[in-house]
Amino acid sequence: MQTLTQLINGELSGATTIKISEGLDTFPGQLFELTDTLEYLDLSSNKLTTLPDDFSKFKKLKVFFASDNCFTVFPSILGRCDNLQIIGFKSNLITHIPNDSLHPNLRWLILTNNQISSLPASIGECSKLEKLMLAGNKLTALPKELADCGSLALLRIAANHLTKLPEWLVSMPGLAWLAFSGNNMINQIKGESFATVNIDQFQLRQLLGEGASGTIFKATSIDVNNQDEVAIKIFKGSVTSDGFPEDELQTYLAAGHHPSIVKLKSVTELDDQGKKGLVMELIPPHFYNLGKPPTLNTCTRDVFDKGFKLTDQQLFEIATSMASVGAHLHERGIIHGDLYAHNVLVDDAGKTLFGDFGAASSYDKRDLALAFHLERIEVKAFGFLLDDLLSLCSADISAFDELCKLRNLCLSENQHLRPGFNEILTELTLLRSS
Incomplete structure (x- = not known):
């Protein structure tokens, strides 16, 4: 400065x-x-x-x-x-x-x-x-x-006064990342019930990271009989680039359990005004972010460390896990809105963890046309992720050409040519076993 x-x-x-x-x-x-x-x-x-x-x-x-x-x-x-x-x-x-x-x-x-x-x-x-x-x-x-x-490609319209998403909007051919929570739209979201604990029951330790909606700390319970280490996300309490923190919390609750979604343990009260935070499992230190956020030059595309490479095992493990997460969320009427490599945590074996629901939005699954379009928007984001994964692998890996074809379908300008997440998951499973 x-x-x-x-x-x-x-x-x-x-x-x-x-x-x-x-x-x-x-x-x-x-x-x-x-x-x-x-x-x-x-x-x-x-x-x-x-x-x-x-x-x-x-x-x-x-x-x-x-x-x-x-x-x-x-x-x-x-x-x-x-x-x-x-x-x-x-x-x-x-x-x-x-x-x-x-x-x-x-x-x-x-x-x-x-x-x-x-x-x-x-x-x-x-x-x-x-x-x-x-x-x-x-x-x-x-x-x-x-x-x-x-x-x-990326549109954030959360926390406004919109009553519906126009069909021309959700069928836009280039759109891949969309956030629209916190509007006056109908949805059928219902989160799981989680115990609420007071923040005073934890001792905050080191800062793990900070994003648009909140700050994440490593913490330990003060209960001498249960001193497990956890991660606590403390929301900033105001509107962010993705929307309201309260909507992030509700959508995370509604996402339910999935082996590749960072496990939510409880909700914590931060003060007597109702501000909340999330108590999550502490991610093991051998996990690392797959990519880095877009730069001013790349705009909507993630960047990667020079020389970083993936094996075919890691590629299949990551792609299959993320397709499974996509299917899981859309079956519950949730579009994540931020399906990016920089939000994916992996280890050297390719085991994958995914979280950060700051841009997630819920929608009415009974509206079949809307559900179709929103899933295909997220499939385009998955196509960019698969493109990133392929760029980090050697072209002579198993099923490279078939994976490129799958990527191209996911990135198709015509949404009706894009497969759904369950179809993607089936195709990846077949390619992996061939």
Whole structure:
């Protein structure tokens, strides 16, 4: 992170990346001295309300973040920034998006946690848009023009005021990751009953990780007769990029037991205001994340450590386990919404554990058309996972060509050509035994 003083003193001359967070209430004019070099600008956590009319002078700017500011209107000038591909205005006060503010070159638009009630029809002109984050707004409907965004792969519309998912939306050919919990939709979800325990019954130890919805700690029960080590996820309590923590909890409860889903042991009360957390089994230390989250460059695709490889045994073990999880969840009317390698934990034998229900949503299984489309959306995500697995293996592994055919079916633009998870599971089992 740089400082305003450095900028004013000319110490940042020629910079390609700038991040300044100092409670600014006006745009620093000195930044215009970097119009020939600046590619990444982050002015998050300030008090900005507007951008200058000549902001489009930043001809090389590709990434602009202005989260946690005070904008009430999405700046129209951004629609004239030809090279700008990634824009983030999370946690502002935006109520209006002008029709001319969205450039067709946009790939990733983050508008989480604002007060937006409608999207402009011009969003349909964003043919390169891959990732759209709209959780925590006031949307009551989606414009039909969104269907023209043929590259859209990931959509977050949780925690809004939607009453249904349009058929044109759930049948979009590129969509692979969808989160829509926390809306006014009918669902038939019913979670299992779990004992509720007080957080005071545990001693929190080391931090294991932190995600959008909460923080995970290693913990030990203070009961001298039962000092098993567990993992406790403490929800942050506010809307996240995926939705409400309460919906994550309810969907996790409804997921039930599966050998490849991280086991939920109990629900814990955090305070007298009803905030909750999850007590989960502690994952053995020899497990590791299969992949790493997408970067700004890859947008919707995971990345992997250089030189990381899988054996055919590991590939089949992971693919079969994840197909089984997919079948298990959709039989219960749950779309996970975040089926990614970076959410998959594996060991050297390929044993697989899966969790993180932050983007999970429930749906009415009695609506057969909706159930079909939502499962095929998740199957596309599985197709990308299988593509990742194949890229990490040698092309001479057993049944490589057949696995490529299965991958291609899962990634088909035509949802009706994609198999269901039970069909995928059957095919993988046959290929593995052949």
